[in-house]
Amino acid sequence: MYYDDAYLQNFDARVLSCSPAEPVQGASGIQPAWEVLLDQTAFYPSSGGQPNDLGLLGEAAVVDVRDEGDEVAHIVDREVAKGGVKGCVNWPRRFDHMQQHTGQHLLSAMFQERFGMPTVSFHLGEEICTIDLHGREPSRDELIGAQRAANKAIFEDRPISVRYGTREQLAGLGVRKEVEREGLLRAIEIEGADLQPCGGTHVKSTGQIGMILVRGCSKVRQDWRVEFVCGKRAEQVATEDFERERVLMKSLGCALEELPAAVERLAAERDGNFKSLRAALQQLATVWGSQLALNAPVGENGVRVVSMVMQGTHPELLQPLATEIAKNERTVALLILEESGQLVFAQNPTAGKDLGGVLKSMLAAHPGKGGGSKDFVRAKLAEAGASAAAMEMAKRLIAQVKGE
Numbered sequence: 001m002y003y004d005d006a007y008l009q010n011f012d013a014r015v016l017s018c019s020p021a022e023p024v025q026g027a028s029g030i031q032p033a034w035e036v037l038l039d040q041t042a043f044y045p046s047s048g049g050q051p052n053d054l055g056l057l058g059e060a061a062v063v064d065v066r067d068e069g070d071e072v073a074h075i076v077d078r079e080v081a082k083g084g085v086k087g088c089v090n091w092p093r094r095f096d097h098m099q100q101h102t103g104q105h106l107l108s109a110m111f112q113e114r115f116g117m118p119t120v121s122f123h124l125g126e127e128i129c130t131i132d133l134h135g136r137e138p139s140r141d142e143l144i145g146a147q148r149a150a151n152k153a154i155f156e157d158r159p160i161s162v163r164y165g166t167r168e169q170l171a172g173l174g175v176r177k178e179v180e181r182e183g184l185l186r187a188i189e190i191e192g193a194d195l196q197p198c199g200g201t202h203v204k205s206t207g208q209i210g211m212i213l214v215r216g217c218s219k220v221r222q223d224w225r226v227e228f229v230c231g232k233r234a235e236q237v238a239t240e241d242f243e244r245e246r247v248l249m250k251s252l253g254c255a256l257e258e259l260p261a262a263v264e265r266l267a268a269e270r271d272g273n274f275k276s277l278r279a280a281l282q283q284l285a286t287v288w289g290s291q292l293a294l295n296a297p298v299g300e301n302g303v304r305v306v307s308m309v310m311q312g313t314h315p316e317l318l319q320p321l322a323t324e325i326a327k328n329e330r331t332v333a334l335l336i337l338e339e340s341g342q343l344v345f346a347q348n349p350t351a352g353k354d355l356g357g358v359l360k361s362m363l364a365a366h367p368g369k370g371g372g373s374k375d376f377v378r379a380k381l382a383e384a385g386a387s388a389a390a391m392e393m394a395k396r397l398i399a400q401v402k403g404e
Ligand SMILES: [Zn+2]
Pocket: 101, 102, 105, 188, 198, 199, 200, 201, 202
């Protein structure tokens, strides 16, 4: 029935059979299911890129509709008695599919006609729809150009009709896609824009598509996947876009048209601040590092060890500070950030320890990721809570490891 009238929502049918089917995933987990065959149906099964309808068969909820060759199988959540039954198609869902699907015909036709880019496949998702275009990468102007041309045809509210004919007859009418199938074929004609073989459901004039918005384009294997939305979805995404922009305008205190410049300015400011922070941390490391090395107690073989479990310190200070400390003869720096478990160990080569070995033994006891050389290692403990214990172990290992 959906072939003859895509707008049919309520219909009468006879239940030919109702048999137990594989359980299906429902709202509250796996649920039992039945498969119902009818003498006629307005329920569209998943096929040709368009998802199936949902709705009601009598009291039973239709949870899936499958194309099984000559039959349309309705998967329902309860048993349905043989005999007469009323069918009701979930109309908002179906009409959404009709808007997206018809919009796809139109958009594909515009890419083909204006830029010679054929559509090789179509997918109608829960949120976004896509067509895959064959050939070179469409430019930004071409994406917008196809969108504008499609919307122009929508504003003109052109009639859409179903035509039947053999492969040869349709080819003679200039059908957009060649088909392999023999026999009587069904084709959808958008007046003055497109003729395309299709078994799906479509709106009756382009005005009902409402609006097409192209949302993105990316490379998928050999082709270019164009994302788009039509109708109510276009209204929704445009509203959501503006809602996000409104939040940004408020937090940045600027007008809509100033947003890109404001964000650019913020990023430049952030980069500038980070540069100054690094310079300040380096200055701090230079002053503090020599002081720490000077005040560290002299141990065995005259080796000094500066060890600190640090709190509230910027992670970017660890490396310059350890490096500065290790500039001093026979000096080792062991620095760990308590909050994050980040650590840097460094030594002046004259200290003669093997920091790589120390780190390895330490990580065996307190897991984490890191590495380095004999004179410099950095790592991050998996558990920041282990910082103090890890430091105690590192100090013990440094004391044990014999100098060269
Ligand atoms: Zn179609």
